[in-house]
Amino acid sequence: MAFATLATPAVAQASQDKASDEIVVTAQQRQKQVVSDGSVGVLGDKSALETPFNVTSYTAQLVLDQQAETLGDVLENEPSVRTTQGFGNQAELFVIRGFALNGDDVAMDGLFGITPRQLVSPELYERVQVLNGANAFLFGAAPGGSGVGGSINLIPKRATKTLLRATASYSQESVFGGNVDLGTRFGDEDTFGIRVNGVYRSGDSPIDRERRRVGVAGAGFDVRRGPVRFTLDFGYEDQRVHVPRPQVRLANSGVAVPRVPGSTANYAQNWAFTKLRDVYALARVEADLAPGLLAYASGGFRDGREEGDYATITLTNGATGAGTQSRLYVPREDNNEAGQAGVRGSFEAFGVSHEVNAGGSANWQENRNAFASGSFPAASRTPCGAAATAFCTNLYNPVLVPRPADSGAQGNFRDPPRVSRTVFKSLFLSDTLGFAQDRVLLTVGARRQWLDIDSYARLTGLRTARYEKAATTPVIGIAVRPTETFTVYANRIEALVQGPTAPNNANTLNAGEIFAPFRSKQYEVGGKLAVRGLTATLAFFQTRQPNSFNQPTPTATNPAALTFVVEGQQRNRGIELSLNGEPAEGVRIIGGLAINDAKQVRTLNGTNDGNKAIGVPDYQANVGVEVVPPFLKAATLTARMVKTGEQFVDVGNLQRLRGWTRFDLGARYVVVANGHPVTLRLSAENIDNRRFWYSAFGGYLVQGGPRTIKASATFEY
Template sequence: MASNQTTVLQRPAPLLLAVLALFAAQARSQSNDLPSVTVTGRSPESVAGVGGFGDIPLSRLPLQATVVSSERLADSGTRTLADITRFDASLGDAYNSEGYWSNFTIRGFAIDNRYNYRRDGLPINAETSIGLENKSRIEVLKGTSGIQAGTSAPGGLVNLVVKRPEGAMRSVGFGWRQHNTFGAWADIGQRFGENDAFGLRVNAAHEELDPHTRQLEGRRSLLAAAGDWRVNQDTQVEAEVEWSRQTQPSVPGMSLLGNSLPDASRFDPRTNMNNQPWSQPVVLEGTTASLRLQQRLSESWRAVAHYGSQQLGSDDRLAFAYGCSAEGNFDRYCSDGTYDLYDYRSDNERRRTHALDLALQGKVKTAGIEHDLGANVLFTRFKARFRPQAFNRSFALSDFPGDPPSGVGNVNGTLITRPAPEMDDPSTNRDERSTELYLRDAIALTPRWNAWIGLRHTRLERRSVLTDGTEPTDYAQSVTTPWLALSHAFTPELMGYASWGRGVESEVVPNRDRYTNQGQALPALKSRQFEFGIKGSGTPLAWSVTAFEIERPRYANVGSDCFDDTLGDTCTRQPDGHQRHRGLEAEAEVKLGALALQAGTMLLDAKNRGVTSNLAIDSKRPVNVPRRTLKVNATYRVDALPGLSATAGLVHEGERMVLQDNSVSIPGWTRLDAGVRYEHRVASRLLTWRLGVDNLTDKRAWKESPLQFDHVYLYPLQPRTWRISLQADL
């Protein structure tokens, strides 16, 4: 499509720099008449509820977690959950397709959107687009999450913390991002009533989406409100609700061309292979609400009742590129750049989650030993309802002589095919119920030694059935996940620790004729982690070094005809080896005058071990897991121009395997980001300008190589992207 953008929109940097220079000159001239003031102090220590131990600072907890504040999200131009991978070396991409929900890895393991997400501590389903405008921070726990989740994939857990009423505030803003995306947002809060007993905070946002990728226009909206009532000094009631909707086409990834890895430097990252005339947008809509009652029982004890409800609706649609039947390869595209093209549509998907957490927390002292105790019971109900879907490929010739047969596309996105929208492929409805009892105890053995104990017992009930009523499964399972740690404070600012914990996943064999054990519940996948770390906290330097090992069992389909039900009873789903990730993480945050620097690196040795069903992948690296990552974010305050600061970011990720036998890999890459922030006052209003550019050098590379649906995909780095925004605090 031809662009009618003006020169100003195409090149925003010179215009903004001129405006910034004008404001800076004005501020500098004013500052000559004012005495300089230097403020020193220590910033409050980060707290992460995802750690499971209340308000104990992260610097004192025997675990690793990352906290990303809303201000940091705004300064970096972060729009989606997938964008937070730039902040921590242990986070990576995992099938992040524009227009779809976010997927990423922690310590090399892809986390599960169904089980590895929390919202203010309550479980939610992340198979949707999650807006960030009403989130005060994002917390990421690194490591097995059995102490915080009944079932979840190993690697970590994500907790979204909602903005709550804080006082009088009026903040509005708007922004622009290449190619031509415009957005506006508002954050309004107020306390009122006698003694400010009531509080209300409202967040609203809207974006008209037009990214670099061609023909991928869409829109996104969010509206959220949070309120509280301070009944008295011991009782507080909090309620919040959020509605969001995103409608935008998604894009399939690139893949191998036969046995060849395509050259990323010659691939146009703006290419859209979902540009058929019949392509429809993915629609992701959700409403989430919660109610929380906090009651202080005494100086040392309190009770909390927290209920949450989430209702998601989606229309999942894509001109889906998958395999090459012409060459007998179903995990990659054809050598000539064509591929099998499917009309995929799954309309009116419905997912509902309800959760109630009852907690009792307090401190006791027995035999001279202090205990910080927590006892909870969590009830969760989940229901997913679908309709028959379309997943069709028609080989009938089109009505126009010389046109390609429907069902064939190419990597240039130039072959036009006919739709095949018949909804005749069954989907799977699911019901889940779980009850989780969990205990935590932080024990102060001596002034320097602390023991940490966690134990969670989970009772699961899961059922599924196809939408045509066939292939039902029904099973129940009980699992227990312990967690233990010991920490020692060498000094008030230096702590070492060792921990051991388990995580668990539950799986049932599909009720398909090919399986000898169809419909049976498999033994729980019990992963385990050892972690050793040392943390230094203080001013001006905070740092940590962590060594870990995570081992996760594998299941595999063993036998013949494991993709075909024709013969029946030819394949068995069974345990087959394990995946072991050994790693070393190092992080540091330092403030030296006007310079603030945050840096992290991870070295990861990930291997498949003990695999007997496919010896070609035994002792090989898992796909899409780099051996090394380095991420640096720096901010420099320009004292000569009050209110002006410059930011820079560096992301380096090493080589990733593309095929499970490690015969093909994509090289490592390095991306540079940069930005400036300028604050100044006009009358009583604080204005904040932000100018940023992602991928400053316009690096071309394959960003990730996920194996999704047993198919190899390649996603490119986004091209150089400018962004600009203005925020007014009234």
């Protein structure tokens, strides 16, 4: 009895410690990775069931748990999106509903032009929001000329509590690094907040000879005082890739699609590289002027500097892998500013609720760049008859040559000349009417947009073209919620991108002609269900996009004469199903299925009418599952399948990529150290080291990544 009496306090303490540890572990396991609520452009933050649009938000917790290093890594969870590369460089290019979204057109807190434009580290952001579908009214026309199929909006992190989080990371082959995330609130009633993030990684990637280095820093400040809220964000990114694996282009439609090289093969030149440096700032202020009346204004800038030597392979023989390679050196600078202001008011009249939005936005962008090719010795190009700016190589046995001297240089490399200036301005107005106690929400609105673009000659600095066009993009959407957990919706909305300019060359009869902005009309209907921790969305959509092509117009003096026309059209029609959440305790699902019937419906002389659009597969599926074993509550086992259907490389549909499937596995384990969680993670992407052509979008073949092992440890205080 005496021994038991002495032992009782120790047993009680051990029991309390165990219970406390279980609480910490449970809290970590219940962090949200995906939510269906989010910012819907000028309409503000909306819950999934009250908006007639399809929005998915991936959280900072998902970035941590999946060890995501770029936006593309985050979007591997989104079935409607595939991440490929820019045409000739290492920029991530997002294909949403079969249409391109350039890195230039990724928004930050609703503003274009602020986000770093090629590679973005997701660690600075609380949410990565994906809006599937056209959005010219919601966000305005994207200045980079893309975004027909959807938008991506980054929400910076905010301090919600005192936080100290440090992560050490490893990625195959020898990329070591880490990141820190610090935050706190202080002052009376926690008026002031500060959140600071830093990231550094460096080392050899799994691809042969490829080396990457990333340095990122960001700080977010906010003030909450009475009816006023103010935020200020700063960011810095330095991304470097040495000897990056390039894309592959087929010389013509008669060249067969080559077999895929080894998963780690690299056919880049040793002098190829990409260097990116971006500095940006973003401020926002909101004020509650009266009950139900909000005024807001935001503004920001980005200063970007890029430099790269690029060397895409052009295959002339798909069976042997023979081809040519050339060099393009490009230094580039960007200076962008953006701003937006508006009011949002709610009131009720005659039994109908109203939420009125009115305001305006402006975006200023200036691009300066120069370029040069290379001149290669005759010995390296004679065997295949390559031009002086190219040399002979082979996809399976790359020929490595010294970096050539500059050839055909245009512009000052140290101080690149201005080549374009873009000014987009807009005014918007909308009203969301609520009927039957807001069970039926009808949104109607329009945005008037002015697009002003100047082009300049690199050598003289003189303006060569001016573009001033305006367009009005309306929206109408309805969301009907018969129950608290179910909504059916429909919308009709447009995308707006700047019209093309006819090429300036001797064969184009209308060289320099500027065309009106492209307006793409989208129709969408769908349903949303939120039940038992799971949100499901089913959407049916159709979008038509005008296309341009060269119409042969031979003349007596020039049989090769062409007329540049905007008479083509691509029609994408599809179905999307997404499932996100926890249908049962200890089980989490992230993913879905996208089916896309993307066709060329108007082509030159109707020759290719009805053919599939280049690089758009018939289906895409992403299925991710996480399970907490009942016998090991501190562990989480993860698995993901990414599947993509076949794609065509050319408009004639003669060159086809086979469909591919990738499997990923991983595990997390939470250890409690002195009352604080330490999360250990291990994952493997493409576990069977499968080799495949990932994408053919734009006619460029991009090879899928090899098996990649990642590990990290996060301590949180």
